[in-house]
Amino acid sequence: MRWSLAETTPANTYSPGMHPAVAHRPVPPVHIRAAEGADVDRLVALEQLAFSTDRMSRRSFRRFVASPHAALIVAERADALEGYALVLFREGSDVARLYSIAVAPHGSGRGLGKALLEAAEAAVMARGRTVLRLEVHERNAAAIRRYERSGYRRFGRHRHYYADRGHALRYEKRLTPSLPGLAAAPPYVQQTTEFTCGPACVMMALAWAEPGWRPSETIELQLWREATTVFMSSGPGGCEPYGLALALQRRGLRPEIHVERPGPYFLDTVRSDDQRRVMRLAQDEFHREAEALHIATRIAPLGEPALVEAFDSGAVAIVLVAGYHMVRRGVPHWVLAFGHDSGRVLVHDPAAVRDGKGAPAPATWAIPWATFRRVARFGRDHLTAAIIVRKGPPP
Secondary structure, X not given: OEEOHHHHOOOOOOOOOOOHHHHOOOOOOOEEEEOOHXXXXXXHHHHHHHOOOOOOOHHHHHHHHHOOOEEEEEEEXXXXXXXXXXXXXXXXXXXXXXXXXXXXXXXXXXXXXXXXXXXXXXXXXXXXXXXXXXXXXXXXXXXHXXXXXXXXXXXXXXXXXXXXXXXXXXXXXXXXXXXXXXXXXXXXXXXXXXXXXXXXXXXXXXXXXXXXXXXXXXXXXXHHHHHEOXXXXXXXXXXXXXXXXXXXXXXXXXXXXXXXXXXXXXXXXXXXXXXXXXXXXXXXHHXXXXXXXXXXXXXXXXXXXXXXXXXXXOOEEEEEEEOHHHHOOOOEEEEEEEEEEOOEEEEEEXXXXXXXXXXXXXXXXXXXXXXXXXXXXXXXXXXXXXXXXXXXXXX
């Protein structure tokens, strides 16, 4: 992301030559809106003020104003343009990019950077995208603090990215609109290891079904031992749908398995023939136990209508997703879907994010259905799997 030098100016800076009466004059309100063609001249002038190098051209501004793949937002105060933010979108991607944000020197210290960032996030959500990414110069401490306070998480670094050969830090934020359905979210439980996303989802289902129920790391590992597939490409294995369903039913809930095809699953995640053999044996036993306990099983994908019907009947669902979209690793990953609202699926991801102070923060998202359909599958064969969970013992 291009960063404005004005953004590093400390807030409330006072010039010695400023008359006190002028300094305390009421500041007119700022108006944030989409840029128009008539703004191009003022955008070019602002660009000259805000950046000393790598300035965008008049032609670029004209193109971005008209482009369906960009959102160019301006901050206007008393007919003066004091800032802009530019967000870029790519076809078929859930990720948007904050390409540039600039505040004029005379507009710094008034919260414009924060307001433009919030407007950029709103524009991203309005287009049904779920993630906003940006780059920031590693020496721009003020901007880094702002992004981290706003919930952005560092995930990478570009070396020698800027004209001064400075490195860029990469940040991203998963965006969640304010929806009524989120206010009634079930308790959130964070997984404490890389391989216990499934058990964490089971604990969330148990806390949802029984108010006052308390999770623990001991229970988390006990659930993992019950449902694990034994092996993965490296380290301990994850959990598969039949094992998770068994763990749910043993604890008094009513699971219903929906899988696109019969198992065994995840065999292509390991290279060892011996490990695959052990995984087959473990999963065959899960299947036999599930059949013996009469756990309902549907060998068919769980489509949007059936999932909505389950939510509307008071159920929740533990859903398999591609880990790359959530935890940046190519592993099977389980999330708890607990409702729908305004064309979005409401989801608890047990892989908690970090807030601006580095503490774990609940990863609760409202994901557009189109995006959810893309991420709710795993592997080369696009396996879909889910467990509908209802309260109460089986009939």
